[in-house]
Amino acid sequence: MSSLPDNNDSMVQMLLQFAPFSSALEAGFWHQLTQKKLNDYRLDESPKCIKGYYYNGDPVGLPTRLTLEFSAFDVDGPTPARCCPALGTLYNTNTLDAFRATDKKALLEKEAKEIWDAIQSGAALKNPSILCKFILLTFADLKKYHFYYWFCFPALCFPEGLKMIQPPVTLEQVFSQRQISALQESYDGLCLKSGITAVPFFLMKYTEDTVEMALLEDWKKFFTDTKKVTVGVYDPCTLSQHPGWPLRNLLVLLAKGSEMEVVELLCFRDQTLQGNRSIKHSVVFQVKLPELPNNSVCLKSVGWEKNPKGAMGPRMVNLSECMDPKRLAESSVDLNLKLMRWRLVPSLDLDKVVSTKCLLLGAGTLGCNVARTLMGWGVRHITFVDNANISYSNPVRQPLYEFEDCLGGGKSKAMAAVDRLNKIFPGVNAEGYNMSIPMPGHPVNFSQATLSQAQKDVEQLEKLISEHDVVFLLMDTRESRWLPTVIAASKRKVRKEKEKINSEYPCEPGKLASITVFSVDDYFPSICKGVSTRDRTLDQQCTVSRPGLAMIAGALAVELMVSILQHSEGGYAVASSSDDRMNEPPTSLGLVPHQIRGFLSRFDNVLPASLAFDKCTACSPVVLDHYEREGFSFLSQVFNSSHSFLEDLTGLTLLHQETQAAEVNHSP
Amino acid sequence: MTVQPEQADVLTRSLPLEMNCRALDEERFCRCCRLILRRSDQLRDGWSWEALQGSEGYLKKTTLRPLPAGWGPEQDGGESPGAEPAALQPDPLVSTGSEEEDADLRLPSNSSSPVLQWEYHVLYSCSYATPVLYFRAFTLDGRSLTLEEIWKSIHPNFGLRLQNCPLNAVSQQEHPLLGQPFFFLHPCRTEEFMGPVLQAALDHGRYAHPGFWVHEGPMRFYLETWT
Numbered sequence: 001m002s003s004l005p006d007n008n009d010s011m012v013q014m015l016l017q018f019a020p021f022s023s024a025l026e027a028g029f030w031h032q033l034t035q036k037k038l039n040d041y042r043l044d045e046s047p048k049c050i051k052g053y054y055y056n057g058d059p060v061g062l063p064t065r066l067t068l069e070f071s072a073f074d075v076d077g078p079t080p081a082r083c084c085p086a087l088g089t090l091y092n093t094n095t096l097d098a099f100r101a102t103d104k105k106a107l108l109e110k111e112a113k114e115i116w117d118a119i120q121s122g123a124a125l126k127n128p129s130i131l132c133k134f135i136l137l138t139f140a141d142l143k144k145y146h147f148y149y150w151f152c153f154p155a156l157c158f159p160e161g162l163k164m165i166q167p168p169v170t171l172e173q174v175f176s177q178r179q180i181s182a183l184q185e186s187y188d189g190l191c192l193k194s195g196i197t198a199v200p201f202f203l204m205k206y207t208e209d210t211v212e213m214a215l216l217e218d219w220k221k222f223f224t225d226t227k228k229v230t231v232g233v234y235d236p237c238t239l240s241q242h243p244g245w246p247l248r249n250l251l252v253l254l255a256k257g258s259e260m261e262v263v264e265l266l267c268f269r270d271q272t273l274q275g276n277r278s279i280k281h282s283v284v285f286q287v288k289l290p291e292l293p294n295n296s297v298c299l300k301s302v303g304w305e306k307n308p309k310g311a312m313g314p315r316m317v318n319l320s321e322c323m324d325p326k327r328l329a330e331s332s333v334d335l336n337l338k339l340m341r342w343r344l345v346p347s348l349d350l351d352k353v354v355s356t357k358c359l360l361l362g363a364g365t366l367g368c369n370v371a372r373t374l375m376g377w378g379v380r381h382i383t384f385v386d387n388a389n390i391s392y393s394n395p396v397r398q399p400l401y402e403f404e405d406c407l408g409g410g411k412s413k414a415m416a417a418v419d420r421l422n423k424i425f426p427g428v429n430a431e432g433y434n435m436s437i438p439m440p441g442h443p444v445n446f447s448q449a450t451l452s453q454a455q456k457d458v459e460q461l462e463k464l465i466s467e468h469d470v471v472f473l474l475m476d477t478r479e480s481r482w483l484p485t486v487i488a489a490s491k492r493k494v495r496k497e498k499e500k501i502n503s504e505y506p507c508e509p510g511k512l513a514s515i516t517v518f519s520v521d522d523y524f525p526s527i528c529k530g531v532s533t534r535d536r537t538l539d540q541q542c543t544v545s546r547p548g549l550a551m552i553a554g555a556l557a558v559e560l561m562v563s564i565l566q567h568s569e570g571g572y573a574v575a576s577s578s579d580d581r582m583n584e585p586p587t588s589l590g591l592v593p594h595q596i597r598g599f600l601s602r603f604d605n606v607l608p609a610s611l612a613f614d615k616c617t618a619c620s621p622v623v624l625d626h627y628e629r630e631g632f633s634f635l636s637q638v639f640n641s642s643h644s645f646l647e648d649l650t651g652l653t654l655l656h657q658e659t660q661a662a663e664v665n666h667s668p
Numbered sequence: 669m670t671v672q673p674e675q676a677d678v679l680t681r682s683l684p685l686e687m688n689c690r691a692l693d694e695e696r697f698c699r700c701c702r703l704i705l706r707r708s709d710q711l712r713d714g715w716s717w718e719a720l721q722g723s724e725g726y727l728k729k730t731t732l733r734p735l736p737a738g739w740g741p742e743q744d745g746g747e748s749p750g751a752e753p754a755a756l757q758p759d760p761l762v763s764t765g766s767e768e769e770d771a772d773l774r775l776p777s778n779s780s781s782p783v784l785q786w787e788y789h790v791l792y793s794c795s796y797a798t799p800v801l802y803f804r805a806f807t808l809d810g811r812s813l814t815l816e817e818i819w820k821s822i823h824p825n826f827g828l829r830l831q832n833c834p835l836n837a838v839s840q841q842e843h844p845l846l847g848q849p850f851f852f853l854h855p856c857r858t859e860e861f862m863g864p865v866l867q868a869a870l871d872h873g874r875y876a877h878p879g880f881w882v883h884e885g886p887m888r889f890y891l892e893t894w895t
Contacts, residue, residue: 027787029810302766339838
């Protein structure tokens with residue numbers, strides 16, 4: 001084997017390589033840039049002064065950073081303690097095209113020229129911070145909250161590179177403990193004298209037990225002979241073999257301003273770990289200073305930051321999640337629910353709830369309260385169907401409407417409800433349908449027009465029901481609940497009926513029919529029990545019931561839906577009843593009743609359960625069978641016939657007669 | 669730290685008298701902050717005071733931590749994996765110029781492992797009369813992490829311990845002074861969590877110095893516990 005590779009290796013090692021800055025932006029910087037752009041800069045593209053800082057106390061392994069925080073725009077503001085400020089120029093363009101078309105080479109050369117001139121004139125000695133400047137080119141797309149940016153840390157280049165005359169050593173390898181302490185004291189003294197907490201560049205002389213320091217500007221006073229010169233640089237790099245970027249321009253300054261051939265450089269690093277301060281890991285380099293061409297032509301310059309792909313291109317950060325108010329609202333809503341889950345029910349399947357599509361038939365007192373509770377659960381997909389307009393009595397009880405909505409005849413409830421949901425939470429996916437639902441015993445055959453309208457309404461409703469997972473029946477007439485009940489039962493949708501917390505009407509467990517799906521305390525056995533005038537008076541009572549009732553009922557309906565969704569059998573879950581209250585609950589949220597019957601006068605609820613009623617006028621097999629076979633022709637027959645049509649069909653009429661006969665026979 | 673609320677109550681009640689005066693008024697909060705800052709300056713642990721208009725302000729600290737291996741949410745802003753916008757393409761003028769020739773002098777920059785920046789603010793809550801910790805974590809390009817990403821960045825062993833306890837009280841909220849979204853530890857549970865921690869410290873004889881509890885002690889402890 002030849003010794004060539006080794007030679008090459010040592011050649012590479014003796015070449016001085018610098019660790020470039022990595023740009024580090026705090027979240028607050030982008031917030032502040034957004035404010036500046038909106039309030040101050042607006043369309044002004046002229047360069048702006050900004051300020052970053054770097055730090056020499058990082059533990060090993062962290063990238064060498066130039067950090068910009070929200071205070072970057074306040075150039076005269078304080079710099080964090082023991083950090084060195086770096087001044088920069090911000091070019092914020094108005095368009096992405098301008099960002100792209102900006103002549104980056106020219107920007108860099110302009111900045112490099114300023115550094116070069118300051119070195120030539122000696123101004124850099126007085127104000128060495130000019131050696132550590134940066135450029136930031138940005139474009140803020142405030143519609144998408146996308147921020148394009150590109151940093152440049154200008155560095156002047158020696159045409160031939162830089163060579164070390166011996167490998168780098170740490171301070172503790174060449175300095176005694178006493179010298180290290182003296183160095184630290186001397187540096188602190190220099191800071192104190194300069195009135196800052198970090199001096200970026202300094203001159204140094206030392207003996208076996210003393211260390212003296214001075215600022216760059218005191219060069220001539222400090223070094224009487226230039227045989228042995230040590231220059232210190234506050235070094236943000238943590239690598240043991242390499243200096244950070246700030247040293248680059250300092251070396252140009254040293255090469256230009258003196259006739260030294262070799263300079264000793266102290267890359268000063270100052271770390272405090274658990275209260276113990278140490279500078280002994282600082283690195284000492286012996287560097288051969290190349291001769292610079294003896295003219296005043298600016299050196300070549302470099303410094304554009306590579307992007308994460310390692311290419312000479314800009315970067316983009318998408319901050320819509322933390323800056324777009326709508327996204328923020330969404331994430332906050334979701335987070336709140338997650339917290340509730342963590343705290344209360346770790347096994348809760350939230351996705352199932354949030355992704356459930358809910359159809360609300362009726363956007364009145366119950367519809368409004370159900371919608372609000374659904375929003376609280378993070379449900380995104382909510383559809384309203386209603387054919388009424390908002391009237392003056394509505395807003396106080398219907399929390400999605402306001403006085404203004406009643407003016408001029410009133411807005412359509414379904415549409416106004418959608419608008420309000422979007423105002424409350426823009427992340428919602430709400431739709432409204434201003435339409436009527438055909439009802440049994442309410443003829444639709446007055447004309448061809450009314451008939452085809454009814455057919456259209458039926459088709460629309462069928463489509464809506466099949467597109468949703470849960471149907472809430474929140475209308476104020478029971479007849480209007482017949483059609484959606486039939487359709488939903490046929491499609492096996494979970495259905496929540498308008499509930500009644502009624503202190504007057506007793507329950508009749510023997511005759512109750514819990515339909516194939518769920519009913520949250522129907523008024524009474526709902527459609528299953530036929531239609532009577534007595535029923536209708538109770539229906540009307542809902543809108544004139546105690547105002548808290550609709551909120552209680554709406555909330556219970558939604559909570560019940562959520563419980564059902566957590567059950568492994570979903571809509572087919574076996575009904576829980578009041579008797580199950582002491583038993584192991586079937587879901588993480590507890591019981592899954594099919595009905596909740598409340599008594600507001602006693603502030604009490606009971607959970608009745610019963611079998612499906614085979615003579616139900618809506619969901620009994622005979623009705624579903626007719627509907628599925630004959631479709632609209634069957635439905636229109638129901639609409640156009642008297643109430644007794646369905647009761648005859650299901651055998652309810654016969655049952656009534658038998659019951660009456662039994663009662664008659666029984667009576668004394 | 670898996671202290672049940674009931675236990676916490678018992679502990680709180682059994683704490684020495686001085687500690688039950690843990691409720692801070694704003695003046696005492698500021699005094700504690702000044703003491704902590706003075707101490708922090710000696711320890712060089714990075715706390716600073718961010719003053720806003722008037723007397724308002726907060727304690728602030730930013731730290732960097734390497735990310736655990738295998739954790740990589742869009743370190744490269746890689747949300748648009750497919751079609752990279754033309755604006756992000758390398759710039760031919762720059763990449764063919766002297767920058768390439770500089771390769772000998774420049775270390776490859778992404779040799780270090782990815783890191784997260786953590787920002788902690790301690791504010792005073794008038795309503796709860798306690799210090800409140802606001803925090804956020806962001807990548808080097810300034811993108812804040814979601815709470816879920818933060819969870820992922822925590823070592824699993826540690827995460828398990830936390831799950832039952834303090835992060836339960838984490839919510840997202842606008843920073844009351846900056847108006848930017850932050851996470852915060854809800855102050856209503858500060859006492860519940862800090863009670864046992866302080867008690868444990870007492871039991872282990874830490875901070876036995878009598879002046880500790882009167883001065884910045886509890887505040888300092890709050891910081892050490894949460895940051």
